[in-house]
Amino acid sequence: MGFDVGYLTNNFSEVWALLLQHLQMTGLALLVAIALAVPIALLISRFRWLGLPIMGTLGILYTIPSLALIIFLVPLFGLNATSVVVAMVIYTQVILVRNLTVGLNSINPAVIEAARGMGMTAWQRWWRVQVPLVLPVFVAGVRIATIVSIAIATIGAKFNAGGLGKLLFDGIQTNRYDKIWAGSITVALLAFALNALLLWLEKQSNPLRRVKLS
Amino acid sequence: MSIIQFDQVSLRFPRAPRPAVDRVTCQISAGELVVILGPSGCGKTTLLKMVNRLYEPTGGAIYLGGTNIRQLKATKLRQQIGYVIQQSGLFPHMTVADNIAVVPKLLGWSKPQIQMRIDELLHLVRLPPAEYRHRYPAQLSGGQQQRVGIARALAGDPATLLMDEPFGAIDAITRTALLDEILRLQRQLQKTILFVSHDVEEALRLADRIIVMREGQIVQFDTPFKLLTQPADSFVYSLLGADDMVRQLGLLRVSSAMIGLPADYTNGNKPSLSADDSLRDALSLILKTGAQELSVVQDGQPVGLLTLDHIRESALVGDGV
Numbered sequence: 047m048g049f050d051v052g053y054l055t056n057n058f059s060e061v062w063a064l065l066l067q068h069l070q071m072t073g074l075a076l077l078v079a080i081a082l083a084v085p086i087a088l089l090i091s092r093f094r095w096l097g098l099p100i101m102g103t104l105g106i107l108y109t110i111p112s113l114a115l116i117i118f119l120v121p122l123f124g125l126n127a128t129s130v131v132v133a134m135v136i137y138t139q140v141i142l143v144r145n146l147t148v149g150l151n152s153i154n155p156a157v158i159e160a161a162r163g164m165g166m167t168a169w170q171r172w173w174r175v176q177v178p179l180v181l182p183v184f185v186a187g188v189r190i191a192t193i194v195s196i197a198i199a200t201i202g203a204k205f206n207a208g209g210l211g212k213l214l215f216d217g218i219q220t221n222r223y224d225k226i227w228a229g230s231i232t233v234a235l236l237a238f239a240l241n242a243l244l245l246w247l248e249k250q251s252n253p254l255r256r257v258k259l260s
Numbered sequence: 261m262s263i264i265q266f267d268q269v270s271l272r273f274p275r276a277p278r279p280a281v282d283r284v285t286c287q288i289s290a291g292e293l294v295v296i297l298g299p300s301g302c303g304k305t306t307l308l309k310m311v312n313r314l315y316e317p318t319g320g321a322i323y324l325g326g327t328n329i330r331q332l333k334a335t336k337l338r339q340q341i342g343y344v345i346q347q348s349g350l351f352p353h354m355t356v357a358d359n360i361a362v363v364p365k366l367l368g369w370s371k372p373q374i375q376m377r378i379d380e381l382l383h384l385v386r387l388p389p390a391e392y393r394h395r396y397p398a399q400l401s402g403g404q405q406q407r408v409g410i411a412r413a414l415a416g417d418p419a420t421l422l423m424d425e426p427f428g429a430i431d432a433i434t435r436t437a438l439l440d441e442i443l444r445l446q447r448q449l450q451k452t453i454l455f456v457s458h459d460v461e462e463a464l465r466l467a468d469r470i471i472v473m474r475e476g477q478i479v480q481f482d483t484p485f486k487l488l489t490q491p492a493d494s495f496v497y498s499l500l501g502a503d504d505m506v507r508q509l510g511l512l513r514v515s516s517a518m519i520g521l522p523a524d525y526t527n528g529n530k531p532s533l534s535a536d537d538s539l540r541d542a543l544s545l546i547l548k549t550g551a552q553e554l555s556v557v558q559d560g561q562p563v564g565l566l567t568l569d570h571i572r573e574s575a576l577v578g579d580g581v
Contacts, residue, residue, distance in 0.1 A: 154347070156345055156346065156347050156348070156349035157349050157350075157351060157352065159314070159345060159349060160343070160345060160348075160349030160350070160351070162314060163312055163314060163338055163345070163422075164338060164339070164343060164362055164363050164366070164412075165334075165335040165336065165337070165338030165339035165340075165366055166335070166362075166366065167335055170366070175351060175353075178353045179352065179353055
């Protein structure tokens, strides 16, 4: 029952493989989630009336417990990693879309008008003005979504998706505390590491990071 | 050339009860500074924003230098027109230098050319480049931000400048200084400037001519002096505060009210002032010195006499100059 890292050190290659699996699921889910969230947020910022129904629906989905949500998805996508990844995408939508929408709406309209009045095309306004201004808020959203995804991926082991959760569930079933330790330590380290990385990116993406505001 | 012509220009927004701009026809000459003045909702900003096609008219046509602006690509047109807006609209993620470089970059200037232009413009708006080049807008005061906003608008060396209440959010002292800057820049650069304002003092101070608007229509388009002395109707009269005699005197020149030197002229230590001074200055001098008569000098030579009666007549009739 006490602290035991024996399993982790003795079976490092197995844990490493599970870690990579975990990362793969998280990464794939985030890529799909971002690819969905950007156009949705753009739609909302252009057509304000879409905000309420879309954010409402995503909010409701977010309240469904992850275990239940994955169970709903199994008949559709099978008892495998796909169901888990889809659940992660659905969960992270509300976070990403909300952050992006808030970020886009917080840009001073005078700045956009100036960009238009100076003769930038829509494409130039997007890449030279909107993207850099929204980036810090967006990266903050990605960071939270990443943490949520890591947590859901852990439950994924129950659904035959692999990942570090496998160590936890195996450990609980066979009463192997060393396995539980190995799984929980690795998941925690992964979450901490990605959080730190994204926090750093968040600071880097802020154009005012170099200056002290008086 | 940079003549701006409005030909029966109208704009009715969807579901609006009346047009925001209603059959406006007028012509702004090259190198002229014209202020569009009127109460909020009179269509002044809408009229301005049609010139760089941020709004498209629903009727009529606008010509810039003889070309119908609809024949140009909107982005190309805008790159040729400087645009200054309220609260500066500077890009907060770019340094002062990068903000100024936006239009030159869009125009495809070379890097050294752009760098030279940035320094030149910062000198022009009196922000030493060494100190301000690398600052971010958040590190500037409101007045400094608007100076950068003006430098940015001038960056592509446009012949035409549109200014939409650029000093609306700036304190009175800074604003006065900026208005003087605009006049100085205008003397130096001779741009065609269309300037939207709801502030009468600002308009009178800046404008070569003023377009007075009301409910989408031009009520009067004239020089400040004519607007004060011959207002088209009671709306213009009350908008400009034409009953404010002191203000009116401030716009009239001594030369418009003085009489020629009488044959028996002797100086006799009369206080003197220049023919280019305003009648307000003259009144002030009379009140200060208690003199009955002022002698008017030009290039060091006496050219006329001015008494309190002359000032009073001029204020009542207002047909000098």
